[in-house]
Amino acid sequence: MARIRHLALAVLLLFYLTGFIECNIRHKRQDDEDEEEDGQSVEELCKDRPPDEYFRLTTTGDCRDVVRCDKGAENGKTRLAGVRCPNSLAFDIERQTCDWKTNVKNCNELEKPRKVMPILKTDEPVCPEGKLSCGNGECIEKELFCNDKPDCKDESDENACTVELDPNRAPDCDPTQCVLPDCFCSADGTRIPGAIEPNQVPQMITITFNGAVNVDNIDLYDEIFNGQRQNPNGCQIRGSFFVSHKYTNYAAVQDLHRRGHEISVFSLTHKDDPKYWTGGSYDDWLAEMAGSRLIIERFANITDGSIIGVRAPYLRVGGNKQFEMMADQYFVYDASITAPLGRVPIWPYTLYFRMPHKCNGNAQNCPSRSHPIWEMVMNELDRRDDPTFDESLPGCHMVDSCSNIQTGEQFARLLRHNFNRHFSTNRAPLGLHFHASWLKSKKEFKEELIKFIEEMLDRNDVYFVTMLQVIQWMQNPTELTSLRDFQEWKEKCDVKGQPYCSLPNPCPLTTRELPGQTIRLFTCMECPNNYPWILDPTGDGFSAK
Numbered sequence: 001m002a003r004i005r006h007l008a009l010a011v012l013l014l015f016y017l018t019g020f021i022e023c024n025i026r027h028k029r030q031d032d033e034d035e036e037e038d039g040q041s042v043e044e045l046c047k048d049r050p051p052d053e054y055f056r057l058t059t060t061g062d063c064r065d066v067v068r069c070d071k072g073a074e075n076g077k078t079r080l081a082g083v084r085c086p087n088s089l090a091f092d093i094e095r096q097t098c099d100w101k102t103n104v105k106n107c108n109e110l111e112k113p114r115k116v117m118p119i120l121k122t123d124e125p126v127c128p129e130g131k132l133s134c135g136n137g138e139c140i141e142k143e144l145f146c147n148d149k150p151d152c153k154d155e156s157d158e159n160a161c162t163v164e165l166d167p168n169r170a171p172d173c174d175p176t177q178c179v180l181p182d183c184f185c186s187a188d189g190t191r192i193p194g195a196i197e198p199n200q201v202p203q204m205i206t207i208t209f210n211g212a213v214n215v216d217n218i219d220l221y222d223e224i225f226n227g228q229r230q231n232p233n234g235c236q237i238r239g240s241f242f243v244s245h246k247y248t249n250y251a252a253v254q255d256l257h258r259r260g261h262e263i264s265v266f267s268l269t270h271k272d273d274p275k276y277w278t279g280g281s282y283d284d285w286l287a288e289m290a291g292s293r294l295i296i297e298r299f300a301n302i303t304d305g306s307i308i309g310v311r312a313p314y315l316r317v318g319g320n321k322q323f324e325m326m327a328d329q330y331f332v333y334d335a336s337i338t339a340p341l342g343r344v345p346i347w348p349y350t351l352y353f354r355m356p357h358k359c360n361g362n363a364q365n366c367p368s369r370s371h372p373i374w375e376m377v378m379n380e381l382d383r384r385d386d387p388t389f390d391e392s393l394p395g396c397h398m399v400d401s402c403s404n405i406q407t408g409e410q411f412a413r414l415l416r417h418n419f420n421r422h423f424s425t426n427r428a429p430l431g432l433h434f435h436a437s438w439l440k441s442k443k444e445f446k447e448e449l450i451k452f453i454e455e456m457l458d459r460n461d462v463y464f465v466t467m468l469q470v471i472q473w474m475q476n477p478t479e480l481t482s483l484r485d486f487q488e489w490k491e492k493c494d495v496k497g498q499p500y501c502s503l504p505n506p507c508p509l510t511t512r513e514l515p516g517q518t519i520r521l522f523t524c525m526e527c528p529n530n531y532p533w534i535l536d537p538t539g540d541g542f543s544a545k
């Protein structure tokens, strides 16, 4: 709980600060006329420095002040534009944002470490066929670039590995090669699968929740998905749950699954070091995500192989390693990449070909290579309170990161405005992504969500579905007029009856991996010996070595 709130706060803070930084620049420009900074001219300081990168002029002081090179002056001269973080915050050079002082570990560094870049774009080839040039002119095999192992002497082969630069990146979408049901892409990501006319496309809405499922939120889920609310095909509305392990009640997960909701993984440890996720190794991602699936399958007794989705904690996408692991482990989709707010929302796509939008992820570590994985892209929500008048604001991916949403009325407007944005354009699925704690933080939020759901269900063209159901529709695009008989959406259509067990085992458990903690694991299954954790996901105990 506490951790979830902390995350929400951090996200909130980030948005406030982006705004703060921008307006601060506007005010401070005038003060930056002096040419010399510590004996170094501005031109020297700004040589080869990207204009959007903030750096420190000194490491003394309280770590709140940074500058960037502003090349936009009227007289053509470069100037320094300054920014000061609010009181009690410090500027993180690595992440280029203000954060709580305790979270900033680089106050003694002046600038983001500079990296040597390979020489990839030249008029004439500088290397023999099949090879590319390192920053120092050395030629090495193209395949060695961006393989997470430095091969150039200057290590530059690992420094240009974004979706745009990786020499071994996935090719641009080729619609003649990428065909349904296994492959779907379009040049700008907005095309409707099956070329169906927009007015024949069901508006799918995916409600998702992140985090542990337990006594703090089970009542909320029961209220939203109360078994009475039905899609136009007569089946109950569904949600998707990205479950993290610690404090999760697996008897409750088992019942969500029984009632037809989708269970996916949100990692085993949910470690709160964002770098761990961005820079995680293949084995980290394997232990976290396959480990989490193993625990859920065992203690929620999910035996039908239906756990196929992954969401990265803090939406910190782990680049190619995360996706290689997912493909090897037969995960089907990821739901962590965000698409920047645009005029027309983006449909989910497969990653065989290059992703169709800018990498907007938290640390911009999107997969550059080709992967046989669906990306259930998170379209940012438009959070403007009055879209006709308000100036543009960056979008938000989780509803609780729309920090300007304070009242039930604002939330109600956000829901309807974003619904219209999707419905009146290409009807790309509308994702409503929540932390339960936010929906519970004000009674009116929950009430407005339920009001919205019921209003939508009064129409005949809106369906609340799981991620898997979205994929099923996209693989077999079916017009609204024949959707009532769409078989893939009929499974577990109207589930009645009781949970598997009324009194789960309240196993109080410990593990050597979390010294001093006793955690209760609720399950209808037998209690394990230890609290399952990353080196011991079954809880059977460590194997003797």
Ligand SMILES: *[C@@H]1O[C@H](CO)[C@@H](O)[C@H](O)[C@H]1NC(C)=O
Pocket (backbone or CB within 6 Å): 301, 303, 500, 524, 525
């Ligand atoms: C676990 O699931 C299997 C297969 O669905 C079922 O036969 C078994 O009774 C379940 N066990 C418990 C304890 O729920």
